[in-house]
Amino acid sequence: xxxxxxxxxxxxxxxxxxxxxxxxxxxxxxxxxxxxxxxxxxxxxxxxxxxxxxxxxxxxxxxxxxxxxxxxxxxxxxxxxxxxxxxxxxxxxxxxxxxxxxxxxxxxxxxxxxxxxxxxxxxxxxxxxxxxxxxxxxxxxxxxxxxxxxxxxxxxxxxxxxxxxxxxxxxxxxxxxxxxxxxxxxxxxxxxxxxxxxxxxxxxxxxxxxxxxxxxxxxxxxxxxxxxxxxxxxxxxxxxxxxxxxxxxxxx
Numbered sequence: 101x102x103x104x105x106x107x108x109x110x111x112x113x114x115x116x117x118x119x120x121x122x123x124x125x126x127x128x129x130x131x132x133x134x135x136x137x138x139x140x141x142x143x144x145x146x147x148x149x150x151x152x153x154x155x156x157x158x159x160x161x162x163x164x165x166x167x168x169x170x171x172x173x174x175x176x177x178x179x180x181x182x183x184x185x186x187x188x189x190x191x192x193x194x195x196x197x198x199x200x201x202x203x204x205x206x207x208x209x210x211x212x213x214x215x216x217x218x219x220x221x222x223x224x225x226x227x228x229x230x231x232x233x234x235x236x237x238x239x240x241x242x243x244x245x246x247x248x249x250x251x252x253x254x255x256x257x258x259x260x261x262x263x264x265x266x267x268x269x270x271x272x273x274x275x276x277x278x279x280x281x282x283x284x285x286x287x288x289x290x291x292x293x294x295x296x297x298x299x300x301x302x303x304x305x306x307x308x309x310x311x312x313x314x315x316x317x318x319x320x321x322x323x324x325x326x327x328x329x330x331x332x333x334x335x336x337x338x339x340x341x342x343x344x345x346x347x348x349x350x351x352x
Contacts (some may be wrong), residue, residue, distance in 0.1 A: 104210035106250075110155060111202050112172075118152040124182070147188075149207070151179040179209050190220075223324035228296040228349040234278040237301075237346055243337060244306040246313055250277040254298035255290070264297065271302065298321050305334055320348065 101119065108117045124146050154174040162171040176278040178195035181203060190207060192200040237248035252268040267281045281290055290296070302317040316334050319327040320343075326338045343349035 101211070104206060107206035107210055108151060108203070111199065111206060112153045114154040120150045124148050124150055145178065147183045147185070149181045151181070151203070152176050153179075179203060218242055224349055225323050226320050226326065226348055228299050228320065228322050230300055231296055234276065234292040235346075238344070239342065244308065246304040246306065248301065248303050250299055250300050251279065251317075252298075252300035253277055254291070255294035257294055257298050265294070266316070272347045303334065303338060307334075
């Protein structure tokens with residue numbers, strides 16, 4: 101831990117770094133029966149480290165003994181690293197995107213003994229080009245999925261990266277997203293004129309415990325971001341089984 105804090109002091113160019121470590125859990129992304137993976141509730145065991153460190157100095161006005169003056173202070177920023185010992189997954193949440201990779205590398209080297217040049221496994225690469233034309237989302241009856249539809253597409257014109265266009269349909273609409281896009285942008289516009297940068301897929305399903313229809317809104321952004329947080333069984337089912345089947349995620 102001291103080596104980790106030392107690396108953070110160098111990374112952030114600050115002598116003041118405070119680290120707290122504790123255990124937490126969350127539902128596992130992959131199904132498993134191993135006792136080493138799960139606790140009594142079937143949750144994955146994680147180690148989380150919260151990092152507090154000084155940011156760059158900031159001058160701001162303040163009253164001192166009734167007189168307005170400028171004072172310099174260093175605000176404290178917070179970051180967090182979680183580690184799943186079973187999958188080897190390290191995740192980092194930090195206010196500055198550029199520092200996340202360095203924090204993870206410092207964690208792996210200081211606390212896991214990884215060599216400095218270790219190469220992490222790439223994130224899942226989503227392919228949204230399969231949504232450029234109308235398609236059916238096939239599901240298995242035993243999974244109790246009622247319907248799957250695309251409710252939103254965010255598009256970037258091929259000729260510029262400075263503009264975006266969003267096409268959205270309300271859930272009560274009788275038209276699918278491709279009919280809406282075809283009428284508003286042209287019949288072949290999705291395939292010929294735009295790149296799809298984000299899609300919202302709505303999965304309507306029935307749970308095994310209740311006959312009530314529920315909705316799961318899956319937001320996927322190219323190339324490797326999604327809002328699937330594996331909090332429920334339906335999340336894991338869509339992520340592991342159906343996104344690869346539909347051609348949006350690579351097959352395992």
